[in-house]
Amino acid sequence: MSQPSTNKITAAEIIAEYLPTSFQNFLIELGSMLQFFIDFFKNLFKRGFEWNAFIRQCFEVGYRSIGLVSLTAFIMGLVMTLQSQPTLANFGAESWLPGMVSISIVREIGPVITSLLCAGKIASSIGAELGSMKVTEQIDAMEVSGSNPMKYLVVTRILATTLTIPLLVILSDAVSFCGSWVAVNINSTMSAMLFFNKIFATIEYEDLIPSFIKSILFGFAVGFIGCYKGYNSNKGTESVGVAANSAVVTSSISIFLIDMLVVQITNLLY
């Protein structure tokens, strides 16, 4: 501190001097994420797409999540309907039930819950898998044999989640409607025909499109953050757990951040 200092102070010095270390680390992390993002795009358009690996990842990510997503979605639809029924009944507005429930499912619950589930299931497994490949030097081995690990491991996984998570969201919405219909029929009766007619009369393109775009962004975030955390994990066995864990935490937070942004933007547009 008593060192004679020159008059020139760089931005880096200001950051080092005045910002708390945790915030500095956050900025550094953000910088290296940006670098990873750029690397992803560079490798996305490189010759020789890894089709086999991509299709296998779609299977791993998408197909293997169908059960989990469907079960959760069914229960969500059922519970939401049961919860809202008494309130609407008080106002004598029970006939609004399908419309109201379906709007909240399509706009918010479907995309967010499904993506959070995927953050827990997929981002963690990608983080752990790439993390352990990093620790056991398999990624380095690909690198030194002149096989591009970014293209083989990362591009395929990110594209797979970006494609399959929106599809899972659509599935989830549909299954939630079924759950809701079952709930309606617990206390009263409504034919499936009538129920779904009411739903499709309520939902509009303004609900569907932002929700679909949102799902694509969520899918990208889950794959991107899982890959980033795994690919950049430290050496040492404990870092596999750290990679998996922080992949879940970071991707869950970013799902909510993206959600917030997309809602703000759609409110401006419509």
Add this chain to the structure above:
Amino acid sequence: MDSAIKTGNKTLENNVNSPEYVLEIEHLKKSFDDKQVLNDISLKLKKGENLVVLGKSGHGKSVLIKCIVGLLTPDAGILKVFNKEITDLNKDELTELRRRIGFLFQNSALYDSMSVRENLEFPLQRQDEPLSKEELIPLIEEVLEAVGLLDAIDKMPSDLSGGMRKRIGLARTLILKPAIMLYDEPTTGLDPITSSEISLLILDIQKKYNTSSIIITHDMACAKVTNDRIMVLKEGEFIAEGSYEALENSEDEFVRSFFESTN
């Protein structure tokens, strides 16, 4: 190969300048944060030579060979492979160069999720002109035969013993027909019999494929069998160089300690 033909004149020129060295390192330095790992490394590797690097754990042996393949970037110094400064290469040139260097990782680094066959196919299918399945078969069989594990072709890495994993790791690098081989502790963690088999294999490879190699080890049995020349690394610097016999009778206690611990 293709690019060697295209730049044929240039390669020829380079070879004339320094015909016998495939690898030249001068005053190489590398540190992590505040920790100086490589202080001042200079070494030259002759064509066809087996150079053994002795050093204790944590003295920077792995860091040194990771610099050679560009997995780590040195802070200072000259690092020429086949007469090309490695830090000057762009990404494609580096990839091209890496295919000519075989790297055997300390823990073999086999791809867990792939069978032995797929492990071997992996680098070949990702060359600029990928080979067809039919073209791959003889190549795979050749290297598996060279490491004596033809019958493991459809096994998964998890079903292999440590020694077998080393051999498959070796086969996976040999399949690219490297001109330089870098062995990171090839016998560490193996029983004495398997160790000596691996050491003999390293000699075989030198003869059969005419490779130049750096063999990092602290296993003196392996060093004795494989070396043409030995260099001793201590805290990021080379402190001694010579034949096995010369170093065994060295005046330096640190150097002698390697020889004493085994016998």
